[in-house]
Amino acid sequence: MEPIKVIHISDLHISDDLSHGDKWYDIPGRHGHNVKAFLALDAFLKTTEWDLLLITGDVSRIGESDSFVWVKDWLEGNYTIGNFTVGLNLSKSTVRKYLIVPGNHDRFGGNIWQGSLNLYNKEFPEVKAGSVESLTIRGCKVNIHLFDSTTSDGGFAGGKIEQNALVPKALKDTEIDIALLHHPFLHLPEHPRETAKDLKNSADVAAYMLYTGFDAIFFGHTHKRYIEQKSVKKLSRCLPDKRQQSSSDLRRAPKVILQMMENNTKIVNVPYRRTATKKGQLPTRKSYFDYLFFLMQGYELDDPSNYQYIREFYDQINNVPSDIRIQDMVNRAKQKEILISLAPSACQAKNTYCGFNIVTFRGFSNGQLDTSWNLVDFNGSNFQILP
Ligand SMILES: [Fe+2]
Structure with a gap:
């Protein structure tokens, strides 16, 4: 298999005030955007080789319709403000694609309380229960399983994946299966203060995600980074409720496996x-x-x-x-290794750093996907691949 390069970005938090007239406009604060980082992201993506761009939500600051228009125009076309033209022109590309799921900020609709995805869905496709996009990239079938983890009763940050979206699937060892969602469902060891509490049914989602047989799972939301490939057995040590670990295994693993049987x-x-x-x-x-x-x-x-x-x-x-x-x-399901990619915010204003992840899929051996990855950080003027 020819290597497939996937860019994983998250939490852009682009505001409806991206420009004032012919001037770019920074929005400071915890959920504003950093124009310099945005321009550098655009430059990096235009000058680097990649196959697929995956975006795990919160593209907007507070869900204003203009913010979605900005992001969609940037992804699919281009626009000029002052001296800078940005845009990936992906609608004209026959080889490069992007896929996106919503985050809790995309549901604010200009408010600060989660309401609906109506404005988001004017620009981006609705993520329905069981949504899968299948692409053929460099001769390999890549299935991206999309999950909407936002919810209208989620308050500010909360999320939930509805039960009817946790659909058991029969996945093939020869195809790449990637799950995409906004909220994390694991307590990642390097971020002890970031719990999976924002996702209300995180124990159920974790059991589903870990036992369905996905090769990779991408999420965002915390503005922090984590990327590792680990066995399900090791990942289940990061389950949100340790007491439920064994019962989750019992409740879910057999169900998912039974239903996966072809x-x-x-x-x-x-x-x-x-x-x-x-x-x-x-x-x-x-x-x-x-x-x-x-x-x-x-x-x-x-x-x-x-x-x-x-x-x-x-x-x-x-x-x-x-x-x-x-x-x-x-036992086989527990030994399967899954790549977990948590992308930080790519251009949010008040972040300790702005960055994203690049994941390269290199091929299968014994049903196990061979992967490698690079971390990319903003150094104040450019995005650079970390050594
Ligand atoms: Fe979020």
């Missing part, structure tokens, strides 16, 4: 919610997942509701010849 027409009809016996007893999660797994293997088994007592349901499970395949699949 060539299984019963898959959609598998009842995930455990049913009780006539006496109201619920089976253990493990026995219930074993039951679902055996069902999908073609065994004819009865639901707990067909029994008076739960032990009769267990007897039925115990009589099925043991099958180690499910444990194998769970």
Whole structure:
């Protein structure tokens, strides 16, 4: 496979006041933009080779319609203010593409309380539950799975991914699968003060993201940077709720893996919610997942509701010849390595630094994606790749 170079930027926080007449205009403060950094970002992206630009939300300061117009015109076309013309002209490019998901600031609509994505969606496509963009880049299929983690009841910073967007998927070992969302779902070890608390259902999202089989997961929101490729087992040590770690494994891993199994027409009809016996007893999660797994293997088994007592349901499970395949699949899923890319803000005004990440996908060996990355920081006049 020819290497594929992906630029990951986040949290531009471009304001509707990007210019005044023919003058560029800085907006200071925590969520304003730094024009110098923006111009340098534009210059870097125009003079560097890359294949795909991924943007993980908060392109706007407070969600004013003009800020989205600025960003879209910059990405897809160009414009001149004073002595500087900026623009990536991506609408005219046949090889380079960009994909974007919204952040909590993109939902403000000129307010400081999350309202709706109406203004954002006038310029950028709505991210629907289960949205996937499939591209062929340098002969390799790259699937970008888009998630809207913003929510109208999220207050200032909060987020949530609706349950219907956490769709189980059968992913192929020979294709690159990247998940894109704004809010982090892990407590990253290098940022002890940044918790995954802003994402309300972060435990559920983490379990889903880690066990679906994505090769890479990109997010932003914290204005900090983290980039590593680690096994699911190691990443699950960064789960937001440590107490839920083992139960998340049980709750989610089997569900996701069961549903990922291909060539299984019963898959959609598998009842995930455990049913009780006539006496109201619920089976253990493990026995219930074993039951679902055996069902999908073609065994004819009865639901707990067909029994008076739960032990009769267990007897039925115990009589099925043991099958180690499910444990194998769970173990394989835990060993899979995922690239986690948290991009800092690329041009936000009051940041300790402005920067972004470059990820290079180099090919597969044994179903594992070979990746490398570069960190790029703004030095006051240019963006430079760190040594
Ligand atoms: Fe954010």
